[in-house]
Amino acid sequence: MLTAPRKLGLVFFPAFDWAISPTHPEREERLLYTQDQVFEEGVLDIEGIEEFKPDLATMQDLRRVHFCAPDEWSVVTESHLISAGGAKTIAMSVLDRKVDRGLALVRPPGHHAMRVVHGARGFCNINIEAMMVEFLRDAYKIDRVAIVDTDCHHGDGTQDIYWHDPDTLYISLHQDGRTLYPGTGFPHELGGPTAVGSTINIPLLPRTSKEGFLQVIDGIVLPILKEFQPELVVNSAGQDNHYTDPITNMNFCAQGYAQLTERLDADIAVLEGGYSIEGALPYVNLGIILAMAGLDYHTVREPDYDPVKIRQSEDTTQYIDSLVGKVIEYWRECPDILEKNRNTKKFDERERTIFYDTDNILENQRERIRVCRDCSGVLSVDSLTDRGYHIFAVHVPRKACKACQELGREWFETANLRSYDRVFLQDRLEREYLIRKR
């Protein structure tokens, strides 16, 4: 009988009765063949691999992270709460030391869901990793967390939620935004004025293969992780970099995913995308499970695997050489930029247009942050959709100073309800989540 050198907790929730629509990539069938492979391989019989039943996430879990408009139940289904709950279950199993590592193979995914939620973006409604992390911060006093997003799409939702948080390192590797949804995630995107350097973006050229991914892991991700010293490393484990994925253009493979997983050595991995449900998912998921459990994975490969056919071009290798240098160089400058921001700015603003591709909503946002010397700064978001729904939301950060907290409270109290449908307060310091309605 196989024994895992490292105890692995597994939450497997394929949501066999939930789909965005019958022919959508995010449909009932998505984890079916993964389940077949996992069952047939006898993975759940391996000594040291334990399967947990997912908990349901709560409204409180949701409110720590999101401003849902008009309200929570308009943007989530039970399936979302189980998916987020599954991530939470697996995180608890790790922090309670029932297991050494945890993997949540759940659906639907969440990394395109931003702080403000009017609907679904890129198959995501709520951010399951962020909900998990903020739950852990409240329940387990976890402070510094690194999220490494290996999904093929830029995790713009997770980036948005942690844009201003210096204690959450968000590193995303993804197919270059000029060639793929959502079109963001360039190396100069490094985080908000008080958190510069806690966001790292690594755009990769289409048809990057195993060598390129591993080079980026070794050259950028691991050194930055080492310096950041997180208490917890989370892998947003999207599997759509696979050479057979129907909605992306990369050349990654099951062996590559397993090796990446082994090197990254995340405490917790949560499934994100991955839509090659037959040709990739069964093998990639198996490779990841074995790698996390410290088991031999060298015989795991796709039936049609041909490393020569998917090898990246010489140009791609050269691009990555220079990318590694560039990203590291940007990142080294971050402490100076941060210091300069604190010395020169009182407030900072940004305006954005956000498109909800799945629900066809256009949102205009004006974000305002106090560039505080004592904390990461209180934040407000003024959000208006093309459907005329208008909200004002205030986020008081977890370690807010007195001044920022008071200012946030004031913003919340004084926001004019004649202009807004809803006014939200997310006071992470007091753990208070309030809504004023018209």
Added chain:
Amino acid sequence: MIIGLDVGGTHTDVVLLGEEGVLRQVKVPTNPANLLDTVWTGLQEVKAGIHPKELDRIVLSTTLTTNAIVEGKLVPVGVIVSSGPGIDPEAFRIGDHYHVISGSIDHRGREIQPINVSEIESITSRLKKQGVRYVAVVSKFSVRNPKHELQIQETLGDDFEFVVLGHRISGNLNFPRRIATAYLNAAVYPIHKRFFNAVRQSLSTDGLAIPIHVLKADGGTMNMDASLQYPGQSILSGPAASVMGSLPFVQDAEETLVLDVGGTTTDMAVLIRDAPLLDPVGIEVARYRTLIRSLKTVSIGMGGDSAVSVAGGGLRVGPERMGRAMAYGGSVPTPTDALFVLAKDDRGDVDAARRGLEPIAAALGKSLEETAQLVFDTACHRILQAAHQMIQEINGKPVYTVHELLEGYKVNPKSILVLGGPAPFVASRLRELSDYKVRTVPRWEVANAVGAAIARTTCELTLFADTERGIATAPEEDFYQPVKSDFTMEKAVALAKELLRDKALREGADPDDLEMEIIEQQQFNMVRGFYTTGRNLRVKVQVKPGLIRHSRTITQKLNEDLTAAGTGTTGVAG
């Protein structure tokens, strides 16, 4: 009339059942070195003076195959596996003749790599040279397409006495368990065959050419022909016998915990109304995890003969057994001895029991009676604790749909049925120690043999259809049929039930006694590039584990015994 026989670790119980209930009951000591002799003695005693024509059938539950596995007395088996991508099949190496060959089939049942016939030919000649006569053939995903296993079997030719094919064992996915199960079926085949042929021959020399059935771990029976095909299914049928023996005494619409308190262990199971809960994957025996269908049972090392000792200043009861109770001539004190000290039992040497517990009492600084009570209570608490844990484990089982998670059915038994040697004493103490409604099973001493006698023939069947590939297959039955895109779930269920019926009848079921039910039913639309290209259908059906129809008069009679004995707590059957 029916004979039910259950071979236990210490005793072999035999009952003769008729319209009037239990006509005779016999207990003979089990001789592990000669089970045939034990069985034979039991049968002779129970049927003495009965005319052969009056007997309808015999149902046997034996520990023969289980013991062979536990004691490692297995014949050499050639194991031939083909794996393809995934976990290295070397991890599942079993026996001394394990051969990994090329060839692979994927999760949809598509051939990825053909097998190499010359590889198998060379393994065949090697096995022959080594004198191996039993072979297990297993390929990954063979339950989706058995082509490779069948090809290998063909190449092996007629040179082996028994060849087990993985896809015939179970429709469940689990390659490592399929390997272990195929191996065990091959490895116990000769001893199972020898034993049952001997029983059959002995009976026929007595003029008894009556059907012999074998109890399976899932609480159902199969006829001898079927048991020779799948001898592994008789593994660990002991707990199933007790569960089936408890079934007639379940009170409507409730969940019941069944406790069989034996000499060495206490086995526990859960009944949901009159249906025993099945293990979702398969039985685990010795260090082998298998796909052998079985009841969900938990066994703890706590029984009447568990060794009592003092360790670290505290009392220790079990988990090991060091022979019988001192009251019965053993050398180590046990909970059974405690019952003697407490004057709950007097069918043995009370003085020996007192002598046994005296040093324990001295070490604990308590009186002899206090010590005996403590020993007994410790045993009862351990049993309750293990039961609680089992129920939690059942309720913590993962689910895979939103519906299942939200509607999550939770098992919550409120009553306990106790059987086995010390049943009445355990029952009355459990009633005091817990909130359960506790009753003993009438004829608690031989209820297991009764269970074997009245268990109905059961089986399970998995049908898998893939309309994109245009196939419907029931691997266990070697059934393969082309289907068109109009093959619906309704048709799949009808086909599965038809195949199940054939299988059940072949394995000895009564055609009027086939309570079939669907236990799993899943349908997925296969979408490729935004177009639906087919349907993936999975249906699992079973003949429900339960009691034979004409057992009703018998069980009614037993229930009357129960009423006659009041609460049934102290009714001692004679």
